[in-house]
Amino acid sequence: MATTVFLPAILAKLADAKQLQAPGETVGAVVNDVATRFPDLGERLRDSKGEPYPFVTFYLNDEDIRFHGGFAATVRDGDELTVVPSIAGG
């Protein structure tokens, strides 16, 4: 059971990849797997308590996970998780 995680360039350098495959039955488990493999990236995905930051939005198949249970949201094989951190350049 694997989810494809899409990373923006600002985070992709920390995993040396724009896409990752990660196992897990919830978004939190998927994020945990990624964070274990790439600790520097992990720090940018969740806070010290393991909770999502208010400035990094996770989309599970284009739906904001905050409205679907947050990190407890259930993922299915083949789901896509897109990480969208806040940027401010103009």
Add this chain to the structure above:
Amino acid sequence: MTPRELPALSHEEILRYSRHLILPDVGVEGQRKLKAARVLLIGAGGLGSPLALYLAAAGVGTIGLVDFDVVDVTNLQRQVLHGTSDVGTPKLVSARKRIAEVNPHVELVTYEEPLTSENALRIFEGYDIVVDGTDNFPTRYLVNDACVLLGIPNVYGSIYRFEGQASVFATKDGPCYRCLYPEPPPPGLVPSCAEGGVLGVLPGLVGTLQATEAIKLILGAGDSLAGRLLLIDALGASFRTVKVRKDPNCPACGTRTLTTLIDYEQFCGSPHVGGDPKVAFNVPEIEPRDAAARLAKGDVDIVDVREPHELQIAKYPKVTAIPLGQLPNRIAELPRDRDLVLACRTGVRSAKAVQQLQAAGFTRVWNLAGGIHRWIDEVDPSQPKY
């Protein structure tokens, strides 16, 4: 405004806008709506440039422009509103000249002042649409909250390196910027374009998307980006759309507990210090000439925390090069019994490096004031600045 109240088009305007007038979704009535429209652009930089040019060319009747910056030669790689001969002049002056040339029928209203909690509501009042082309988090939250309070749609766009985001916030029933990002990242976590760089055409891509959304809102045509976030990846040549839901707990547009504008510098954790790293980071500094003199005597080491590709442009002599991102894992390479001068391009990254080393117990660390820019000005003018 009823069709009868919309302003008429002159013969010259009818000819000028003929490619719009023959479009079924625009037509004469749509063009008259554009002429009646009042659009406020926050920022006349990367995003503001294509926005101002295309909205003016399209015949938006009144364009407001907020900016207090001066044209710098490093702007010209992407800020197509300004030209080489404009370097050193206020952006609003060059914008006025250029917009008058693009379309003399546009009324341009300029606000040469920083947007603040004190002036935002006064400036925004009377505009139909606000377009956010700023380059920092405090102003983005300020623009959002002012738009929500006044009920003005906020056409959002932001960029970083090769990627961008665009959406439409604060429409009647739509979500706002705080629904997407309830809080900003801590200062320093997300580099600015000045620190991280940006592909010159990227603001062109995102700014024209914002201009398109603004025009669609004016015309009432098409499917707006309200409720959706468009993610643009220029390197991957990919566009992706995700849903933005209105958060019932959002203090701005949900519970509406936010009834007045706040201190956005404080909200974003960035006390206003004018960008001076010495004040912002509170680290000891050394002047470039002093550092050069001590380096010549051999009693100080320079640690360059810039990225490898930057070292090819301009160099410090005799350095240890460790990019800032690698510093936490390479601290053991640095001597604790030597005076260390941390250096970068302008002094911001090296100030962060000084903080990291101090946190790791280093006591003999200084930040090189002004980075390689001041080093070139004051020590080694043979090298190019970037």
